Amino acid sequence: MMSTSLVVVVVIVIVLMVVELGVAQTTNNITNSTDDTNTPLLVFCGSNDAMDLTTFSKNLNSTFSLLRSRFSNIGVFYATAQELGDSNDAVYGLAQCRNYESVTQCLAYFDVAVSAVRPCGSSIGANIYLDNCFLKYENYNQFYDDPEGTSDTPLAICSNKSTTQQITDFNRVVQQLLSDISVATPRTSNFYTASTRQVTSGNATIYAIGQCVENASQAICKNCMLTAYNNLHNCLPSNEARAIALGCFMRYSEFPFFQNNQTLNLVPFLGAGSSSKHGLILAVSSGAGVLFLILALSIWFWRRKRSSVKELEGGQSYNYNYSDSKKATNDFSDEHMIGKGGFGEVFKAIVDNEIVVAVKKLHVGSRAKEEFENEVKLISSVRHRNLLLQLGWCSDGPELLLVLEYMPQGSLDKFLWGEKKGTLNWKQRFDIILGIARGLAHLHEEYHVKIIHRDIKSSNILLDNDFQPKIANFGLARLYPEDQSHITTQFAGTMGYTAPEHATHGHLSEKVDVYSFGVVALEVISGRKSSDVNYSGAEMEYLLNQAWKLYETDTHVMLIDDALDPNEYQEEKVKTIVEIALMCTQSPASLRPTMSQVYLMLSNEPALRQRRMSRPTFVDANRRIHIGEN
Numbered sequence: 001m002m003s004t005s006l007v008v009v010v011v012i013v014i015v016l017m018v019v020e021l022g023v024a025q026t027t028n029n030i031t032n033s034t035d036d037t038n039t040p041l042l043v044f045c046g047s048n049d050a051m052d053l054t055t056f057s058k059n060l061n062s063t064f065s066l067l068r069s070r071f072s073n074i075g076v077f078y079a080t081a082q083e084l085g086d087s088n089d090a091v092y093g094l095a096q097c098r099n100y101e102s103v104t105q106c107l108a109y110f111d112v113a114v115s116a117v118r119p120c121g122s123s124i125g126a127n128i129y130l131d132n133c134f135l136k137y138e139n140y141n142q143f144y145d146d147p148e149g150t151s152d153t154p155l156a157i158c159s160n161k162s163t164t165q166q167i168t169d170f171n172r173v174v175q176q177l178l179s180d181i182s183v184a185t186p187r188t189s190n191f192y193t194a195s196t197r198q199v200t201s202g203n204a205t206i207y208a209i210g211q212c213v214e215n216a217s218q219a220i221c222k223n224c225m226l227t228a229y230n231n232l233h234n235c236l237p238s239n240e241a242r243a244i245a246l247g248c249f250m251r252y253s254e255f256p257f258f259q260n261n262q263t264l265n266l267v268p269f270l271g272a273g274s275s276s277k278h279g280l281i282l283a284v285s286s287g288a289g290v291l292f293l294i295l296a297l298s299i300w301f302w303r304r305k306r307s308s309v310k311e312l313e314g315g316q317s318y319n320y321n322y323s324d325s326k327k328a329t330n331d332f333s334d335e336h337m338i339g340k341g342g343f344g345e346v347f348k349a350i351v352d353n354e355i356v357v358a359v360k361k362l363h364v365g366s367r368a369k370e371e372f373e374n375e376v377k378l379i380s381s382v383r384h385r386n387l388l389l390q391l392g393w394c395s396d397g398p399e400l401l402l403v404l405e406y407m408p409q410g411s412l413d414k415f416l417w418g419e420k421k422g423t424l425n426w427k428q429r430f431d432i433i434l435g436i437a438r439g440l441a442h443l444h445e446e447y448h449v450k451i452i453h454r455d456i457k458s459s460n461i462l463l464d465n466d467f468q469p470k471i472a473n474f475g476l477a478r479l480y481p482e483d484q485s486h487i488t489t490q491f492a493g494t495m496g497y498t499a500p501e502h503a504t505h506g507h508l509s510e511k512v513d514v515y516s517f518g519v520v521a522l523e524v525i526s527g528r529k530s531s532d533v534n535y536s537g538a539e540m541e542y543l544l545n546q547a548w549k550l551y552e553t554d555t556h557v558m559l560i561d562d563a564l565d566p567n568e569y570q571e572e573k574v575k576t577i578v579e580i581a582l583m584c585t586q587s588p589a590s591l592r593p594t595m596s597q598v599y600l601m602l603s604n605e606p607a608l609r610q611r612r613m614s615r616p617t618f619v620d621a622n623r624r625i626h627i628g629e630n
């Protein structure tokens, strides 16, 4: 059993160890009582100081107020924000509230966290944990995409009061509840569960929640939850305990800390995975647990010093040589240029035995090479027939280059409204829609890291010689800093395709891609660009709006591209696909199906037409929001 005082001791032991290892870091621990939920559970201040205290303090204040403004939106419990300034004292922040809180509560707890972290002074990094809030800032941002990976071991903080219930019964109920929470949380769409359970022999109700940071992968969440469960297990029979970590939070209590109507039915998320195994996987005795913890925290400190070195399973991706790539593209000449996009120009290259590949010159600013390599290794290991294959990369020259599969037919937009307009028949169009759905389902649900594309649009879909689609540029959005993107021009997405919650609040989930997919599907059917307005009578109409209006009067068959031969398609089938596309563009995002559901609906004959739908909300090319209402 680990009491609060033991935690303090552990932290001191770690500090000693770290100092012995020669890593100059210290920790301030201002933990006291855990009874008051507004008392910090733990505060870690880094010992590296800001170069210029005034600039740093300005950046820190600005990061805090950006984070705070995110939390003033309903339904936002997780936010990242940064202030880079023009100096070395950039501040990257991340904060999380618990999903049972109201906007007012979340803001109040965030303010508590901010004041509690002020004593860290000029430290360029800090972590603070409260029951109701978690706040972290650093002068780097790797933790946005990888909340310290699987080495992130949750620390258990146990109340020193034991339960007044009958102990074996209490322990059994808490264990079962936490085990269920650890299984269910990674399976929910927002990585959060809250549940209660009755102690059968007594009169107590146990309240418990599980929460992972929203940008963790499912694997990280699962791992973190399992360890949290095992560590809390060691707190029993404490009447209350929490496990804290960078990647997740778990808490149980004999006292209510959320409303009875805020619970989630866990049953649908429990499924086949047997929960009884958990104890075996990571059954650690207290002693071993402390050692494990020391190791994990040492790694954490070490990572704070150096930028993180991710170990990713690489596909067979090659590190190409810059001068060879330059030669193969004839010095990146205009004749070799085959495309130009937000991320850079693409060139056709002839390498060795006349194998043609595409070389993309990336404009990703001064991002560290190491970080770039980690990203491209990740992208390289994704292989699927509907995803553009990345053959390798090159980071030894003045620009960062990606070496990609060459697609002779070019991008889908050319076939819809560009130079090859009207040349795709209905079967080809349907196969393209289906293929994009399959590729996205793989990125979201089948690959071991969930990858959100963020910029699905017709010009990012390439066609091979059989007119099968391949999604390009996936993973690249990760190379852009996710800063004030949704407010400023830097936002990683394209108006006309972007889900409203992403464009306006920066909310990011795989449903952002589902929305863009719906828009692309309508473009493929109509041969019209989403952002172009159509003059129907006196009214100017965007594609999405027009599709909805036609659907309302059951005339959506009129959306079909005139270039298509009516003998090639069945009207009913096209109408169904329009309906599926509209379903994908609904708001809020929770109304949209997942990509694997979309794929199933497209490939089977679905009985979905009964589903009630609402008018889509969209953001037009001038960034005006058109709110859907019905």
Ligand SMILES: *[C@@H]1O[C@H](CO)[C@@H](O)[C@H](O)[C@H]1NC(C)=O
Binding pocket: 054, 057, 058, 061
């Ligand atoms: C940042 O905020 C703190 C607390 O409100 C304040 O004391 C400090 O002067 C601010 N720093 C700057 C540079 O504005």
Ligand SMILES: *[C@@H]1O[C@H](CO)[C@@H](O)[C@H](O)[C@H]1NC(C)=O
Binding pocket: 203, 204
């Ligand atoms: C529950 O039972 C305990 C004794 O078993 C008692 O002290 C306590 O007051 C009871 N609580 C409630 C809410 O009835």
Ligand SMILES: *[C@@H]1O[C@H](CO)[C@@H](O)[C@H](O)[C@H]1NC(C)=O
Binding pocket: 259, 261, 262
């Ligand atoms: C939940 O219960 C609280 C009071 O117990 C009430 O104020 C609130 O409206 C309820 N919420 C829902 C969604 O029913």
